[in-house]
Amino acid sequence: MKTLVCTTPGNFEYSQREKPVLTPGNAVIKIRRIGICGTDLHAFEGTQPFFNYPRILGHELSGELVEIDGEGFAIGEAVTFIPYFNCGKCIACRSGKSNCCTSIQVCGVHIDGGMAEYLSVPAKSLLHGEGLSFEELALVEPLAIGAHGVKRAAVKAGEFVLVIGAGPIGLGTMEFARIAGGKLIALDINEERLAFCKEKLKVAYTINATAENVLAQLQEITGGDMPTVIIDATGSQKAINNAFQYLAHGARYVLIGLQKGDLNFSHPEFHKREATLMSSRNADREDFELVIRSMKNGDVNPATYITHVVSFDQVKDEFASWLNPESGVIKAMVKMDV
Numbered sequence: 001m002k003t004l005v006c007t008t009p010g011n012f013e014y015s016q017r018e019k020p021v022l023t024p025g026n027a028v029i030k031i032r033r034i035g036i037c038g039t040d041l042h043a044f045e046g047t048q049p050f051f052n053y054p055r056i057l058g059h060e061l062s063g064e065l066v067e068i069d070g071e072g073f074a075i076g077e078a079v080t081f082i083p084y085f086n087c088g089k090c091i092a093c094r095s096g097k098s099n100c101c102t103s104i105q106v107c108g109v110h111i112d113g114g115m116a117e118y119l120s121v122p123a124k125s126l127l128h129g130e131g132l133s134f135e136e137l138a139l140v141e142p143l144a145i146g147a148h149g150v151k152r153a154a155v156k157a158g159e160f161v162l163v164i165g166a167g168p169i170g171l172g173t174m175e176f177a178r179i180a181g182g183k184l185i186a187l188d189i190n191e192e193r194l195a196f197c198k199e200k201l202k203v204a205y206t207i208n209a210t211a212e213n214v215l216a217q218l219q220e221i222t223g224g225d226m227p228t229v230i231i232d233a234t235g236s237q238k239a240i241n242n243a244f245q246y247l248a249h250g251a252r253y254v255l256i257g258l259q260k261g262d263l264n265f266s267h268p269e270f271h272k273r274e275a276t277l278m279s280s281r282n283a284d285r286e287d288f289e290l291v292i293r294s295m296k297n298g299d300v301n302p303a304t305y306i307t308h309v310v311s312f313d314q315v316k317d318e319f320a321s322w323l324n325p326e327s328g329v330i331k332a333m334v335k336m337d338v
Helices: 038-045 134-138 140-153 168-179 191-200 214-221 237-246 267-272 285-297 312-323
Strands: 002-008 011-016 026-036 060-068 078-081 118-122 126-128 160-164 183-188 205-208 229-232 252-255 276-279 306-311 331-335
Touching (some): 026 078, 026 312, 038 312, 060 140, 078 134, 126 285, 140 168, 140 229, 140 285, 160 168, 168 183, 168 191, 168 229, 168 285, 183 191, 183 214, 191 205, 214 237, 237 252, 237 267, 306 312, 312 331
Parallel strands (some): 183 205, 306 331
Antiparallel strands (some): 002 011, 026 060, 026 118, 026 331, 078 126
16 A cells, blocks of 8 residues: 655655554554644654654544444444544543543554555544545544643633634634633734634634734733633744733633643742643544534534645645645645545
8 A cells, every 4th residue: 555654854755565454453444534734744844742753644534444343333434533542541541531641652643644545543443424524524633632622621601712823723722612602812923814713713803923912902802801711722832931921810721732842931920810721632532522513513614624635646745835834724635535
């Protein structure tokens, strides 16, 4: 089968590998769609934490089930899966937090992913397609990341939610914060993405992070209170550290974005607010199921995000361009159809 391997930062090579053989407890999927996410882009750049080369990228995936050692699924049905393979035994797994398993293996990060014609995954990770398209199913995972962050924040109806970063993860976060009843504020440095938030997602308030009066704009929007929920989806050390000043007293700050450096903030300022700082890693089955229901109910339109579509054979040549903000990419989708 044909695969695409990220051999070193900045380099892809197509190669041939053996098609996976069905093994006990697993399933084999014929990959049909691959969503390109920030993790893939960061891996290509060489800035992704917890990463080694060479690696087959790809974890936003959908496909056709061709073999399975298990019950409850039909050969030939459209599926996606939860790409965070957990041990089931550690303290996190025993506590129902398999998304942060101590020995987690994330498909396309710690182990080879889905930029390939076929992929073997644990049968327990599969999710039914529920009548959704392959494009929609490939977008379940990134939307689940946002849904999990909103769940961690425990967003309540009527409160101001500042989402920092209007990339795909940030946009999905805004969707589920809206569904939870939050009053949304989007903060980004890209005017095109801020316009996308207003026009496509109906976000009421947008702020350019490069403006000199961000703090004043937030005070005006919130009536002087400041946001009671802040969710970072940038993975930028500067953005993460800078946002501590935007917290309302009693606020919750959730970090979906991940960067390699240290957090730096004023302890007295954080302490006097009695603020809560949380990380949000991956997502769990409940989040995936919420996303699928939201798509089926029409609460979320995943087609909104897809701005670029390429064939598998084009990925090597096109991938680097998606790092350029001027490309206008929100979500690139790779088609594996023969």
